[in-house]
Amino acid sequence: MNCSNQKKRSFNIEAFKHKVVVDPNYADKTWRLLEHAIDEIYNKNASGLSFEELYRNAYNMVLHKYGEKLYTGLVSTMTSHLVTMSRCIENAHGEMFLEELNSKWADHNKALQMIRDILMYMDRSYVHGSQKTPVHELGLNLWRDNVIYVTGIQSRLQNIVLQLIHKERTGQIINQGLMRNIIKMLSDLGPSVYQVNFERPFLEASGDFYSIESREFIECCDCGDYLQKAERRLNEEIDRVSHYLDAKSEVKITNVVEKEMIANHMTRLVHMEDSGLVNMIIDDKYEDLKRFYNLFHRVPNGLSTIREVMMSYSRETGMQLVTDPEKLKDPVEFVQCLLNKKDKYDKIITLAFNNDKSFQNALNSSFEFFINRNPRSPEFISLFVDDKLRKGLKGVGEDDVEVVLDKVMMMFRFLHEKDVFEKYYKQHLAKRLLSGKDVSDDAERSLILKLKTECGYQFTSKLEGMFTDMKTSQDTNDGFYLKHGADLGDGPSLVVQVLTTGSWPTQPSATCNLPAELTSLCDKFRSYYLGTHSGRRLSWQTNMGTADIKANFGTGQKHELTVSTYQMCVLMLFNNAERLTYKELEQATEIPSLDLKRCLQSMACVKGKNVLKKEPMSKDIGEDDVFSVNDKFSSKFFKVRIGTVVAQKETEPEKHETRQRVEEDRKPQIEAAIVRIMKARRVLDHNNVITEVIKQLQPRFLANPSEIKKRIESLIERDFLERDGSDRKLYQYLA
Amino acid sequence: MRRASSKKASSNSTTSTNSSAMDLFRSATGKAATKELERIDQLFYSYSNESSGMIDPEGIEYLCSDLEVEHTDVRILMLAWKMQAEKQGYFTLEEWRKGLKALHADTIVKLKKALPELENEVRRPSNYVEFYSYAFRYCLTEEKQKSIDIESICELLELVLGSQFPQQVDLFVQYLKTQVDYKVINMDQWMGFYRFCNEISFPDFNNYDEELAWPLILDNFVDWVKSKQS
Numbered sequence: 001m002n003c004s005n006q007k008k009r010s011f012n013i014e015a016f017k018h019k020v021v022v023d024p025n026y027a028d029k030t031w032r033l034l035e036h037a038i039d040e041i042y043n044k045n046a047s048g049l050s051f052e053e054l055y056r057n058a059y060n061m062v063l064h065k066y067g068e069k070l071y072t073g074l075v076s077t078m079t080s081h082l083v084t085m086s087r088c089i090e091n092a093h094g095e096m097f098l099e100e101l102n103s104k105w106a107d108h109n110k111a112l113q114m115i116r117d118i119l120m121y122m123d124r125s126y127v128h129g130s131q132k133t134p135v136h137e138l139g140l141n142l143w144r145d146n147v148i149y150v151t152g153i154q155s156r157l158q159n160i161v162l163q164l165i166h167k168e169r170t171g172q173i174i175n176q177g178l179m180r181n182i183i184k185m186l187s188d189l190g191p192s193v194y195q196v197n198f199e200r201p202f203l204e205a206s207g208d209f210y211s212i213e214s215r216e217f218i219e220c221c222d223c224g225d226y227l228q229k230a231e232r233r234l235n236e237e238i239d240r241v242s243h244y245l246d247a248k249s250e251v252k253i254t255n256v257v258e259k260e261m262i263a264n265h266m267t268r269l270v271h272m273e274d275s276g277l278v279n280m281i282i283d284d285k286y287e288d289l290k291r292f293y294n295l296f297h298r299v300p301n302g303l304s305t306i307r308e309v310m311m312s313y314s315r316e317t318g319m320q321l322v323t324d325p326e327k328l329k330d331p332v333e334f335v336q337c338l339l340n341k342k343d344k345y346d347k348i349i350t351l352a353f354n355n356d357k358s359f360q361n362a363l364n365s366s367f368e369f370f371i372n373r374n375p376r377s378p379e380f381i382s383l384f385v386d387d388k389l390r391k392g393l394k395g396v397g398e399d400d401v402e403v404v405l406d407k408v409m410m411m412f413r414f415l416h417e418k419d420v421f422e423k424y425y426k427q428h429l430a431k432r433l434l435s436g437k438d439v440s441d442d443a444e445r446s447l448i449l450k451l452k453t454e455c456g457y458q459f460t461s462k463l464e465g466m467f468t469d470m471k472t473s474q475d476t477n478d479g480f481y482l483k484h485g486a487d488l489g490d491g492p493s494l495v496v497q498v499l500t501t502g503s504w505p506t507q508p509s510a511t512c513n514l515p516a517e518l519t520s521l522c523d524k525f526r527s528y529y530l531g532t533h534s535g536r537r538l539s540w541q542t543n544m545g546t547a548d549i550k551a552n553f554g555t556g557q558k559h560e561l562t563v564s565t566y567q568m569c570v571l572m573l574f575n576n577a578e579r580l581t582y583k584e585l586e587q588a589t590e591i592p593s594l595d596l597k598r599c600l601q602s603m604a605c606v607k608g609k610n611v612l613k614k615e616p617m618s619k620d621i622g623e624d625d626v627f628s629v630n631d632k633f634s635s636k637f638f639k640v641r642i643g644t645v646v647a648q649k650e651t652e653p654e655k656h657e658t659r660q661r662v663e664e665d666r667k668p669q670i671e672a673a674i675v676r677i678m679k680a681r682r683v684l685d686h687n688n689v690i691t692e693v694i695k696q697l698q699p700r701f702l703a704n705p706s707e708i709k710k711r712i713e714s715l716i717e718r719d720f721l722e723r724d725g726s727d728r729k730l731y732q733y734l735a
Numbered sequence: 736m737r738r739a740s741s742k743k744a745s746s747n748s749t750t751s752t753n754s755s756a757m758d759l760f761r762s763a764t765g766k767a768a769t770k771e772l773e774r775i776d777q778l779f780y781s782y783s784n785e786s787s788g789m790i791d792p793e794g795i796e797y798l799c800s801d802l803e804v805e806h807t808d809v810r811i812l813m814l815a816w817k818m819q820a821e822k823q824g825y826f827t828l829e830e831w832r833k834g835l836k837a838l839h840a841d842t843i844v845k846l847k848k849a850l851p852e853l854e855n856e857v858r859r860p861s862n863y864v865e866f867y868s869y870a871f872r873y874c875l876t877e878e879k880q881k882s883i884d885i886e887s888i889c890e891l892l893e894l895v896l897g898s899q900f901p902q903q904v905d906l907f908v909q910y911l912k913t914q915v916d917y918k919v920i921n922m923d924q925w926m927g928f929y930r931f932c933n934e935i936s937f938p939d940f941n942n943y944d945e946e947l948a949w950p951l952i953l954d955n956f957v958d959w960v961k962s963k964q965s
Binding site for chain 1: 881882921923924930946947948950951954
């Protein structure tokens with residue numbers, strides 16, 4: 001506070017103006033004091049110094065405008081100490097070099113801190129005002145310039161550090177703590193020092209190291225081993241960073257390892273003979289595959305490379321499967337192979353490929369590709385389902401049933417020609433329902449529900465109609481016997497299934513003369529039914545029925561035979577005749593010859609089912625062949641089944657016929673789609689019509705552009721559409 | 736040789752049903768016009784069939800021989816076009832009048848002289864499309880008929896396009912005769928072929944794109960030619 005002679009004036013607080021005696025040597029004296037202090041600090045003799053005093057002195061210097069002198073002095077003093085230090089370091093031998101460097105660095109830092117504290121005021125005012133480097137930073141820069149950048153030290157430091165790292169990489173132990181301090185020193189000196197003096201050469205050396213190592217390994221290791229080694233190295237480097245490098249280097253060094261060990265050898269690894277990716281897939285080596293995935297995930301195009309190899313291999317093996325005539329002989333086996341294959345790859349993708357969606361998609365697309373290369377896939381899948389539903393699911397738990405059906409649905413989804421599947425499924429379902437055997441109702445319903453969810457109501461409405469018919473028929477039967485049961489007495493009993501045409505697969509009706517016992521019974525049923533449902537027409541489907549008949553053979557053997565209606569008609573004739581020729585049988589039954597021959601063959605030429613004798617004993621049936629009851633027939637079973645109603649793979653001509661019917665069915669569907677689209681758009685160009693039609697029909701089948709064109713022309717001819725007068729590419733809707 | 740026929744005094748009676756048309760005719764330039772019309776009518780009756788009142792195929796044959804033109808010549812077809820004749824092989828009085836008036840021909844000699852000019856007129860690109868489509872319709876003999884059998888189409892193609900696009904027609908006729916997919920050709924396909932000849936480079940078909948809206952039969956034709964060439 002300034003005491004002046006001013007009385008009773010308000011107090012003013014003014015800046016301190018110390019009337020100091022200006023001692024011309026003041027600055028020098030003060031500086032020398034401080035210089036001495038700095039020397040002592042560097043000589044580790046700081047304990048005798050008074051912080052207060054030194055601080056005050058520095059403060060005063062700056063206050064009296066001697067900041068510059070102080071600063072310059074600091075620079076030169078510090079520099080000289082550092083030069084001394086650097087000589088010590090230079091003189092250190094071998095391993096001591098780093099130790100020396102480390103300890104001197106520690107000393108310098110300690111000194112710097114104390115000096116900074118003492119010169120704090122200078123930092124805040126002079127330095128700040130004249131835009132000089134603050135003390136701490138100055139100290140670092142001076143260290144950098146006078147120690148690190150000294151020729152004798154700079155390159156030596158770099159080499160030793162890299163050597164040590166190399167040593168560690170070859171399995172030897174190094175002093176990680178020391179390394180950490182040295183490296184930290186470099187990064188404390190600034191990012192450019194760290195990068196120029198350490199990181200860049202480190203990365204380069206690492207690149208060379210791994211380049212050599214990878215080339216060695218790849219010559220002598222198999223794929224799995226190599227990947228293990230690569231993984232190990234990668235983990236090593238990550239550890240190294242965490243132990244003694246700057247965290248920012250992690251990405252850079254891992255990139256180097258990834259590039260040298262993986263990216264540069266990607267193709268060779270994947271395609272390595274006997275141990276590459278394909279072999280691992282074949283042998284289900286989940287661990288190895290997982291490693292593959294994780295490592296290749298890190299490099300550009302790594303995953304896509306793996307994915308493509310997996311896709312092309314699965315496609316290749318799939319194509320082999322669908323074109324192998326041996327595999328195609330047994331439809332159920334074929335589909336089972338498909339399911340097994342899918343399971344295999346699903347497991348690989350789950351366990352090894354991290355459930356990666358892009359892999360799942362690639363797998364699906366290759367399945368879609370080869371499944372549709374076999375034009376019989378829809379039929380075979382339906383036969384597989386038929387097999388499982390008929391007998392395969394007994395004793396299988398409910399959940400397992402669901403699992404199998406879901407897997408089948410997966411295959412179904414891949415099909416392009418879903419309408420073909422529908423046709424076969426209908427046929428096979430009809431056979432299952434009418435076979436008289438127990439059908440697993442729950443499983444059947446479950447599958448139809450899945451199909452409905454997938455394809456919509458229309459797809460399954462007819463199938464559901466078939467089930468309804470079965471149920472209704474049971475009620476009708478019960479009603480019939482309730483009404484007429486008494487009249488019929490001991491005669492043969494009838495079980496009728498009334499099928500609604502349109503829901504069931506169409507069959508051409510064939511002639512067949514039923515035995516007398518049955519005709520009256522059938523007529524009674526017919527009149528009963530038409531009594532309650534007038535206006536309907538009933539026609540007996542003799543080619544789809546079964547019969548249980550009791551037979552007494554010459555040896556006294558009694559059996560109950562389950563046969564088809566045709567077979568029953570033939571057998572009943574032998575109640576009134578010992579021997580009959582083929583011609584006589586044909587005349588009496590009026591069964592179409594192809595069917596009659598097949599039915600006779602099944603009863604005369606099959607071991608265990610030969611209830612008839614044929615002369616001559618050949619397999620072929622001739623006009624004059626003679627048939628008689630085989631009195632010597634024997635079987636260990638009382639009930640013998642000689643039916644021919646089981647669903648089977650179609651013969652060539654049958655297949656051809658089904659294909660034709662499918663093509664015919666598609667025509668109106670295509671036309672309906674075209675009309676729907678044109679009605680909505682009114683005017684549309686050719687290419688868009690094609691695209692839209694294909695899109696609309698895709699849930700059922702893949703429409704062929706030529707076929708669509710044909711339908712368009714047909715519609716033009718019938719005046720549903722016309723071509724635009726001026727733009728030939730456009731079509732117009734004609735209301 | 737002219738066919739003798741009793742001239743019906745009821746030339747008036749045939750026109751009683753379309754008197755307005757007659758008026759139109761007469762509304763022209765008086766006596767000279769009337770004279771011309773009379774001569775046209777007379778010419779008609781010299782070829783027409785008494786009972787039907789039309790020139791029938793037999794009459795047309797005579798006409799052709801008088802004109803010194805084969806009755807399968809395309810110029811007769813052009814004449815029919817000029818008349819806008821509806822029924823193949825028959826000309827009605829209306830049609831006859833229409834055609835000959837337009838050609839300014841009231842005698843056989845004049846008619847004959849008018850034929851080359853008629854040809855030129857038809858061959859003008861703007862008219863030719865119309866003529867081409869007329870030719871197809873002219874061959875539809877039954878009511879509700881929409882297509883023509885392959886045999887007839889081949890002949891018609893020769894007749895109508897044979898001079899203009901001989902190579903295309905030759906190849907296409909060959910194709911039509913060997914393929915089994917199509918038994919008849921409809922108007923859309925007929926017109927399509929004409930555009931095809933005009934737009935598509937031949938014989939390489941380089942600018943043909945079967946993904947465009949060309950009729951399917953032409954897609955098949957191009958495939959057939961290409962497979963023949965290789």
